[in-house]
Amino acid sequence: MRILKTVHSLDPAGGGVATAVDALSRAELALGHTVEVACLDDPASPWLQNRPYPVHAFLPPFLRGYGWCPALAHWLRENIRRFDVATVEGLWQFHGPAVRAAALAANIPYIIYPHGMLDPWFQRAYPRKHWKKVLYWKLGGHRVLRDARAVAFTTEEEMRLAQNAFQPWRVRSVVSPLGVALPGGNPAERAQKWQRQFPALVGKTLLLFLGRVDPKKGVQYLIPAYAAQYSAAARAAGVAPLLVIAGPESAPGFAVQCHMQAQILGLRDDADIFWTGLLDQEMKWAALEAADTLVLPSHQENFGYVVAEALAAGTPVLISDKVNLWREVTADGAGLAAPDDEAGTRQLLAAYAAWTPAHRARLSVAARACFQKRFQIEAADALVLPSHQENFGYVVAEALAVGTPVLISKCVNIWRAVVDASAGFAAEDDLAGTQRLLAAHAQWTPDQRSQFSIAALACFAAHFQLETAASRQLEALGGALPAQPSSV
16 A cells, blocks of 8 residues: 655654654555655754655745645645555644645545544643634634544544534544554663663662653643652652653743752752653663653643553553543553642552552553553554455455454455455445444454454465465466376
8 A cells, every 4th residue: 555644743852743653654664555754844854864764845934833835735736646545644734734635636535643633631721722723623624624534533532532622523533543663672782771871870760751841741740749759858768769751841941940840849850850851762762661660640642652652661651541541551450540630640659659569560561461452553453444446455365364354345356255254344445334344343342353363364374375375376277287198
């Protein structure tokens, strides 16, 4: 499949959208798809270099916050026909209407990923910006969502919160969870590099906050909650964990306020609280692997990418109930959740202080299991391919090979073999058919999913395994050859 992703910025300092786009693009490349990304960054930006996929960067001439860029619109009109599908990553910016116009003209489907930008928290936190969004929506912004093949939310909680956020609300909603790719490399080498870069942290128990230093993330609650939980005597005696704040400042002046808050509360830099600044990808994983737990008392997190990464590292998490995957985390026993205020953050730290080493070890096991079940980017609950035409459907066979059931259109020519083997479902290649497939998937129980997985493996072995296909081809060739003369 040829996929075009459009996003305002790929700058990793901007948060989870850029991280999600990069991770999913790399995973899709590994699956054999073609991926290109168009963004509104300066082409000379260092974070655009050495990507494994082509990046088309267009610097807006002005209105850079909105990203108005005629050059991007022109490029989309000229190039979108090269792709099978386009995605719009994020809302409220120029690349959304630009993709809609080009896609409709070329009859190319596009999908929107709001990345939490329809969460009602923004209305409460930034009422003036909300009225700008209402005006944008009324003047035609709603058409960008209305005309999309689907609006893909990353969690059920995000989809629930977004319902009827603006009027008119005509949206085809689906849930498409994000995933996290494991870092690769050698963890021992990462740990050594981490120790060389931050020798003051060696041998310490680390209570890690990893994210932008921004009011939305709840740092202003974490600092006083930490000071209240761990007395000056406990900190001086070395029996308190070291609070590590890792991430860039994104709200002007807010980091200075946090530093002043820590000083007023008697927290000593480097001894009680340690500020690392922005970490690169390798050091981010080293921090997660070194941490005793991750704390994220955020006011709003569409997915909470860093939470999934912490789980991948086997690090338990303490999060607010405004991190939209908190239900999954608590259901799997991989961490705790509480309200997104200082009292809730104190509650989390008080519970953490009572953990024994054995309990923490159990939480670590649960964290990895939660990640593997729900968030590993290579693991899918089902493959969905509502294609208008697939001669064979190679990706369908690849899904069956790893035990992943499939939801496909009847224009995928191997649909009968799939359905006969109970390895998935098939329906018509239109919106109604796709909705029927997703409705059927929503009814699966864990036991049914396991049965479908077994059937998928059996279907692959019986019909599509390379050795099976080669044997059949040799049989067919043999049958087409003239009979050999008998020897006298």
